[in-house]
Amino acid sequence: MGPGAIVIIGSDRQPFSVTPKKASEEEVFFSKPFSCVDVLGRSMVERTIDRLLRADAEIVSVLVAADIAESVQAIAGKFGDVRFQVVTDFCAAIQAKLKDHAEAGIEHSFVVSASVYAETDLLDFYYFHREAQQVATRSFDREGPMDLWVVSCSQSQDGDLGAILNAKHGSASAYFVREYVIRATGPKSLRQFACDMFQNCCVARPSGREVKPGIWMDQGAEAHRRARVVAPAYIGRRSKVQQDALVTRCSNIEEDCCVDCGTVIENSSVLSDTHVGIWLDVCNAIAEGNLFLSLNREIALEISDPAIIRVNGASKKTKGRNRGLIQWDDAHASVPDVQQVVALQPLDSKPEKPSAPDSWQLGANPIQG
């Protein structure tokens, strides 16, 4: 029988990791954990689950931290055969899952944190563990140990699982990963992952269709004929790039976004459901809803002016609720505010203005390769 797999999705506030993290890595930026944020059409956790399924994993179980369960629902809907379970105590839940796997006749299971994306040969890792004849085999790369193990299901029931997984390097043989690895530790890692995919540093590819060399457009993506999309770039599902806008230098516009007239998106990521207003310069930054992260200056701004950046369309209310913000007051609509993220501002509930859907011509788009 083949291996089993357990994927753990911890929140950014309380990530699942046996490796100590720096304080800066525990800051919360987005409405969902970094591993669940779409990068070029798919999140890291989706890509990890895909890899496990391709490695012939018999059972793939996903354990999700209770506080982020809502944001993982969309991912759960994409995988019919994968079991998602909301948990509060990861170690106990992993141990219970390993027990289930053992009872189902599975000898060894992968245990992987969603915050690590590794393009290692999983079957090679599996056979390495079997030959090592130990309870758990941890993987590591040039940067150190990773939260990716192969664990013997039946033997792991005997001891403390936390201690088994955190066994020091040297006390047991570890598996060295030479292939591409990225850890979702912060907003910069999302940009890094996008750039790596564009530059073919990893096997993962953008979703959608490569309409011109280096330009990827997903289903329903539209670019105005007067917009410029310069390779490498990605336009996600149902996203729109309005006239005179420029998307360039490894920028990715994720699904259901709108880049309004004349705006420049350079070396930046516009995450799902974001409307970027007119004549802006988004450079080396990440925008999500009304949150703007400048990677140059390493600051996060919550922008309550819906004319600058805002949550796009239908998901507007949901996103506001996720962040615990109150509704935008119409009386303030003409007084846009910009404030540091520490002091959350009232969010918009104004009905969205339709954004110039006049002359979309995907076929005649002067995209520059």
Add this chain to the structure above:
Amino acid sequence: MAAWGESNSRVIEMYTRGPVIVMELPERLNGAEGKAFMRDLEPLLEVDRPRLVLDCSQVQYMDSVGIEILLHCMDEAMKRDGDLKLAALSPSSAAILELMRVDRLFEVFDSAEEAARSFHAIATPESAASMPWYAGGYRLPNLKSAS
């Protein structure tokens, strides 16, 4: 250093260093505070060749009205052959100016002192190399040493 204006129980500190006027922006640069600030600033913009430095070190909050005020001040100063420079911008203010493409319109300095000094630097006599060829101080470059 002399206290210059007072409005809405808020004191704007202002001090002059030669012909350069350094003015501290209020903590919140929005519609209401901005109007009061403009009332204090307008007389200074009406002089010939106004040289202004806006010290942004206290700014905690800025909205698009605040940005409009900065642009208006710049415009007025330029009209009278003067200039306006910004000093001590916080990273968040700088990021928002950058996002809205306004950063390139202003000269920004780390401190008000530095910004004020930059005005004096312009006032110094021009060096011979930057003078036109017909000016008295113009000399042909030493071709031997240049090669």
